[in-house]
Amino acid sequence: MKSFDYPHFHKYLGNVLLRDFRLGFVLASLFKTIQKWIVSWNGNSKHNERDLNRYDTYKSLPGPRPFPLKLIGNGLSFLFERDILKAVINMAVKYGPYYKLIFFNEEIVMLNSPEAAQALLMSSDNGHLGKGRIEEKIFPTELDSMLKWRGGEKWRARRKMLTRPFMYKSLQMHFNCFHKHCERLVSRLENKFSDNAATGVALESLKQCIFGISSETLMGVDIENSEDGIHFCNNLDQIMNLMTLRAYRPWLLIPALWTLSAEKRRMKKIIDDMKKVIHKVMEKYREKVSAGEGDADELSNTMIEVMLRNGESEKSIFDELAIMLTVANESTPYVLELALFLLACHPEHQELCRQEIDEVFQDPFMLKNGVLKFDALKELKQVERCIQESLRINPIVTIMRRLESPLKINEELVIPKDVSVVLSAYVLHHLPQYFPNPEKFDPDRFLPERVRERHPYSYIPFSGGTRSCIGLKLAMMELKTIVAIVLRNFEVGTPDTMEELQFVANPTTKPSRPFRFTFKKRDI
Numbered sequence: 084m085k086s087f088d089y090p091h092f093h094k095y096l097g098n099v100l101l102r103d104f105r106l107g108f109v110l111a112s113l114f115k116t117i118q119k120w121i122v123s124w125n126g127n128s129k130h131n132e133r134d135l136n137r138y139d140t141y142k143s144l145p146g147p148r149p150f151p152l153k154l155i156g157n158g159l160s161f162l163f164e165r166d167i168l169k170a171v172i173n174m175a176v177k178y179g180p181y182y183k184l185i186f187f188n189e190e191i192v193m194l195n196s197p198e199a200a201q202a203l204l205m206s207s208d209n210g211h212l213g214k215g216r217i218e219e220k221i222f223p224t225e226l227d228s229m230l231k232w233r234g235g236e237k238w239r240a241r242r243k244m245l246t247r248p249f250m251y252k253s254l255q256m257h258f259n260c261f262h263k264h265c266e267r268l269v270s271r272l273e274n275k276f277s278d279n280a281a282t283g284v285a286l287e288s289l290k291q292c293i294f295g296i297s298s299e300t301l302m303g304v305d306i307e308n309s310e311d312g313i314h315f316c317n318n319l320d321q322i323m324n325l326m327t328l329r330a331y332r333p334w335l336l337i338p339a340l341w342t343l344s345a346e347k348r349r350m351k352k353i354i355d356d357m358k359k360v361i362h363k364v365m366e367k368y369r370e371k372v373s374a375g376e377g378d379a380d381e382l383s384n385t386m387i388e389v390m391l392r393n394g395e396s397e398k399s400i401f402d403e404l405a406i407m408l409t410v411a412n413e414s415t416p417y418v419l420e421l422a423l424f425l426l427a428c429h430p431e432h433q434e435l436c437r438q439e440i441d442e443v444f445q446d447p448f449m450l451k452n453g454v455l456k457f458d459a460l461k462e463l464k465q466v467e468r469c470i471q472e473s474l475r476i477n478p479i480v481t482i483m484r485r486l487e488s489p490l491k492i493n494e495e496l497v498i499p500k501d502v503s504v505v506l507s508a509y510v511l512h513h514l515p516q517y518f519p520n521p522e523k524f525d526p527d528r529f530l531p532e533r534v535r536e537r538h539p540y541s542y543i544p545f546s547g548g549t550r551s552c553i554g555l556k557l558a559m560m561e562l563k564t565i566v567a568i569v570l571r572n573f574e575v576g577t578p579d580t581m582e583e584l585q586f587v588a589n590p591t592t593k594p595s596r597p598f599r600f601t602f603k604k605r606d607i
């Protein structure tokens with residue numbers, strides 16, 4: 084047996100250490116090379132070694148502990164908040180501009196700063212265009228819109244095709260129909276509130292008017308007053324309710340359970356019903372075109388015509404129209420309702436708007452055959468500021484993205500790919516450094532000199548950059564025209580107060596119940 088040789092062992096140990104050290108060095112270099120190779124293989128050439136170290140900031144972002152289980156995460160604590168928007172603000176105050184949440188087993192980074200909004204929305208990287216997983220989970224798969232759900236080049240091509248019907252030039256051609264639908268709204272309100280002291284809800288009438296304008300502008304056919312129109316509008320509401328139900332019953336987010344559920348069957352029935360209406364509308368549209376009825380220019384700029392010209396199938400036209408009408412129905416009526424409510428709570432601002440509106444209606448250059456001209460909308464500056472302020476108070480839509488490539492927010496923070504991010508316009512709109520005394524209704528925040536002083540991404544009700552709201556111009560035109568015509572005809576009041584204002588996620592953020600109004604007819 085070989086005796087233990089101390090000096091030899093010493094030498095042996097020295098060799099092993101040296102070899103292992105070299106081995107360690109070789110392994111470390113190999114590891115780094117593989118890491119770099121993986122990163123560049125994922126197409127992230129900008130995302131270098133320095134960025135990898137920046138994930139440290141991401142890893143140590145604060146956030147609430149998942150409750151009660153990691154699988155459910157923090158979702159329930161949000162969904163059962165009495166006022167979801169106040170809860171979101173409290174979280175931002177507690178955890179700062181960037182924090183992490185688990186929402187039904189999905190890691191989400193909340194972004195609450197204009198610089199993050201700018202980094203995300205102005206990015207030209209296709210990897211920052213994908214929609215959020217939560218949104219995808221609750222939206223019915225039957226509404227398979229390429230515009231709403233695809234990212235990358237497919238989305239870019241569809242967006243390019245559909246931009247035309249939403250340009251001012253096209254919308255201007257449909258402006259006559261705006262007036263027609265507003266007159267119907269006025270007579271509905273006159274009937275409902277014929278007793279000047281009557282108090283009631285106006286949301287349904289507002290929805291019908293907006294549905295009428297949006298559908299005629301996009302499809303070239305007036306279905307607002309038909310049974311089909313009313314049915315379609317009710318179906319849109321039911322879709323929203325079913326989507327919200329899925330968020331509140333998380334097991335329905337599991338595809339297999341959703342497929343087997345009664346709710347899924349109901350959703351399918353509603354969507355089949357809506358398809359029938361769209362088929363009928365397309366039929367009517369074709370009849371109108373072949374009979375040479377309607378203004379040819381007007382029709383050539385409708386969404387139906389643009390898609391038919393591009394050789395799109397009926398299914399694809401249905402998918403895009405259904406999503407447009409769903410999104411329009413879910414956003415504009417609630418903004419309109421809130422704007423009228425805020426004006427009812429602030430009669431001094433209502434009066435300022437009315438003076439401006441009366442001036443426009445008394446100017447013969449602003450009218451054609453007694454009807455507002457498209458150019459008159461530019462003169463409604465006070466009305467516009469009140470609408471902008473309503474959109475600040477509740478921006479309705481929360482922006483969600485699934486990152487398909489890392490997103491650099493600033494020198495310290497890089498968010499890795501495959502993480503979902505949520506950009507809360509509501510939090511940005513309530514940051515006191517940009518909007519002092521954020522709870523106050525103050526339309527003067529939107530005076531041009533005050534807008535210039537602010538970070539351009541501190542106010543993003545329609546999002547920003549390439550994937551901003553395609554319906555922005557249509558929505559603003561609808562809102563300005565309807566507010567002007569309603570205030571021209573009525574003095575609007577409410578028995579409700581600002582203090583009672585609470586918001587729920589349903590699935591967009593909207594008041595927890597419809598407001599009550601009084602509409603007192605004016606002598607004009």
Ligand code: HEM
Pocket residue numbers: 230231242297406407408410411414415418478479480481482483543544545546550551552553554555557558
């Ligand atoms: C005041 C009313 C409205 C508000 C506040 C609003 C807000 C928004 C926001 C913030 C987005 C971006 C969402 C995201 O990035 O995830 C968006 C997208 C969209 N909006 Fe609107 N919207 C309104 C009205 C409308 C109208 C009237 C239409 C159509 C008739 C419309 C159609 C769309 C569509 C199709 C998208 C998806 C666009 C895309 O991904 O390329 N919106 N909207």
